[in-house]
Amino acid sequence: MHSEVISNAAAHWNSYQLADILSHCFEGYLVPFTIDGETFAMRFAAEDMSLNDSRIWTQNGEPKALAIISRRGQTSRLAAFAIRPELRGQGFGRQFMQQLIDEARARGDRSMWLEVIVGNDSGLALYERMGFVRQQTLVGFNAVSAALFTQTGELQEIDPLVMANKMMTDANLRLPWLSAPETLYKLPGKAFVLNDVAYAMVATAPQGFRVRMLYVDPAARGQGLAKKLLTLLRERFSGLYTATAIPEPIAPVFLSSGYRQDPITQYEMLLKL
Template sequence: MHTPVISHAASNWNSHQLAHILTHCFEGYLVPFNIDGDTFATRFSAEDISLNDSKVWLQDGEPKALAAIVRRGQTSRLAAFAIRPELRGQGYGKRFIQQLIDEAQARGDRQMWLEVIVGNDSALALYKRMGFVCQQTLVGFHATGSTLFRPTGELLEIDPLLMAKKMMTDSRLRLPWLSAPETLYKLPGKAYVLDDVAYAMVVPNAQQPKLRMLYVDTATRGKGYAKKLLTLLHERFPGLSTAGSIPEQVAPLYLSCGYRQDPVTQYEMLLKF
């Protein structure tokens, strides 16, 4: 007889403990995963984690699974979900996801998002059985050794909040959660503007700086500003890469600027209640 697996609110643990639990539960995952407490706190606070709605499942007092739930308004997202290897393939994934769905509906959420790595066939099949539908493919890029042309122009640093407010005025803009303006301005990054029409958000790192967003005013799109800005960023931040949250349809822009697409891609999925 199996010992019961009982869920508890993640608010019972601090960021360092949750980071350890998440890394522990991702053991043997398709893509190696490791996160420390400071990174956990920075990343998930920017994504608006709800520790009361996030869950840690215990069996005999030992953490066996973790779900990080982030929320904005009546929309929630499964930002991370991991189960220990010894519990996989026994129906626990379906049980845990159903609990998260039931709780989201009970608090009045209208929809739930998640991302799943392409190639994680068991997880993809589970999410589809639970009613999630693929919306788009998300990809990432990294800069190669040289740019393909030499643009001119000056990048001016601005407050990331100003960039986020600019993006929020674009009513047609629908970005993945990781690239949304509500996420960006809370990250420890730097925002830049080119010619008052093209914006970028970079999280500096000596080893691998991350480009989190590229945005061009609607009135000036199609005039080469995105390509110019992307190339200038490439020159200023050697080794620049993006988060793996770029909609696949804009891949030609990055490829034309000397970036290479990363092998790991994700499906963005949505469940409407």
């Protein structure tokens, strides 16, 4: 007979402990995943993690599952969800998800988002049973050729907050959580503008330089500026890549600018509360 599994607020653990728990719970996952304490703190702070709403489930005092909840206004996101192998296949996933959904409704959230890797069939099936609906496919890219380390006067560095504010004024813009302007300006990195109308955010990480998002003023679209911007960035930063957070319809501009699509893709999913 198994002992009781107890729910706890993640606020009882620090970033280094949470990083260890998350890595531990992802053991045997479809895509290997580990994270250190400093990266955990930087990443999830930018994503607006709520420690009081995030959960650690323990059994006999040992962490067995973790859910990271991010919140903005009346919208929440399941930023990470992992269960130890010994608890999998016993209905705990559904139990824990129902708790998270009930708590989101109780605090007045209107919607909950998440991403799931394509190929994680058990995870996808769970989320669909809970009422989540696929919204779009997210992809990632790697620069094909090595950087030439060239710098021209065409790219002007700006404060990332300037780019974020510009994007926030576009009423028609709806981006995934990881690529949203509210996330971008909090990350360590650089923002650039081309011709005062085309913007890019390049984040720095232990793995290298990562393009987080592009934005072109609506009136300047269709002039090849996004392609030129991506090409200039590829020539300036060695080993440039993106997170798996780029909406699939944007893929052609990356593919035509010297980037190769990563085989890992994700579904972005939404539950209306």
